[in-house]
Amino acid sequence: MKKIHNYLMAIGLLLATACEKRELPENPTIVSPINALVLNVNGIDYTATPFLKDGALADTLKLNVQRPSATAVVKRISLTNNSKADIESGASLLFTNNVAAINITNAQGAVKKHFLKMIFTPPPIMYVPLSNESYTVRPATTQTIASGNYDTKFEGYIEFKASWAGFYLVTNATPAVRYGINAGFDSGTTHTLQVTTSAAPWGDWGTNGYWKFNYNADTRELTLLKTDWALSGSATGNEVKNMTYAPATKTWFLTATLAAGTFKFNSLNTPAIVYGDTVSGTNSGTLTSGGNPINIATAGTYTITLSLSKPPYYAYTIVKQ
Missing domain, CATH: 2.60.40 (Immunoglobulin-like)
Structure with missing residues (x-):
């Protein structure tokens, strides 16, 4: 009887181990409920891809784009396991701080929020160091103008604390190139800048004057406009x-x-x-x-x-x- 008892216990352990292995496989595969997601951003179609976090599938997809936008149009969405999303083809997806949310409902009715992060290369910039900053470029604080279309046309708004401060335009490159001109600006004035180390433009900016800069890097033409x-x-x-x-x-x-x-x-x-x-x-x-x-x-x-x-x-x- 003792042998039979031990034999039955051994069989029970084998069955328990087999069940345990079926329930918890050694290398589980986690499948995202979003099988495919294609979005149109600024007239170009992009396919979202999954993020991996610590080797596991995260609840965030990434969308690598050339130029960011606050919206994207869903061109195609495919879900797994009878899941449903709160968006469909043709819908417009709103991004806040380059992140959009998608609610997915699984076959059992449980709802989980998934995220889509828009990733892009920052646009080209030029620094605008002022004379009261010793014309020193400090990337974290120096004011900038930028090319939103990733071309040679830059724009931005520069605050002058007081009148008659000088400034340069400085490229974001190594070595940096400094552009300026020995001339004054009024609102609406356009000057052609030159490579320089000493010719800084000036103007009667006003206290906390807020001026719009438009710069064409091809022609080196800079136009300034005072704004309120x-x-x-x-x-x-x-x-x-x-x-x-x-x-x-x-x-x-x-x-x-x-x-x-x-x-x-x-x-x-x-x-x-x-x-x-x-x-x-x-x-x-x-x-x-x-x-x-x-x-x-x-x-x-x-x-x-x-x-x-x-x-x-x-x-x-x-x-x-």
Whole structure:
């Protein structure tokens, strides 16, 4: 009897071990519920690929693009195991800080949030060191202009603390090249710069003057335009609501009573510069030249901020008081 008992115990252990191996395989394969995802960004189709974290499949997909955007159009999405997504082909996906969220519901009805991260090469920049900074380039703090189209045309907004400060344009390269000219700028002036180590432009910038730079690296032509900012549209009763510059945050702001309606940002200089939302029908918080009307859904008091300090990515916020 003892032999039979031991024999049965051995068989039981073998069966238990076999079951354990079936339940917990040594090399499990984790399958993403997103089998394929193709999106169109700025007119180009891209395929999302999975992220691996510590050798395991993460809940984030990456989308490597040439040039970033606040939106992407879904061209194709394929899911595994009868899962369902809250987006479909033809839908527009909104990215906030280059990340979009997709909710996936599995066959059992459980919902899990997955993420899509847009990855791109930062656009070319040029530094604008000022005389009160000893013309020294400090990458973390020196103001810049940038080429949002990854070409030879650069733009950006430069703050001058006081009038008559000099500046240079300096390439982001090794060795760096410094461009300038021994001449003054007024609003609307264009000068052709030259390679130099001593000829710095100047101007009557004003205290905390905010100037738009447009530079063509092919022709070396630099145009400067002094700007102050406002917002206007049906939400303001079609009145121009002037904004105030806050040097501490490098933003323009306005607290005002607005009606239900829309508005855009516009500069008070001539020719006027207008910015609207990059996305139609949605307040994405990102801006583009011209752009789409920004929506105020309900009347009330709002604080609006405008950020132009990180070219070419201009942004805004709306906070109801």
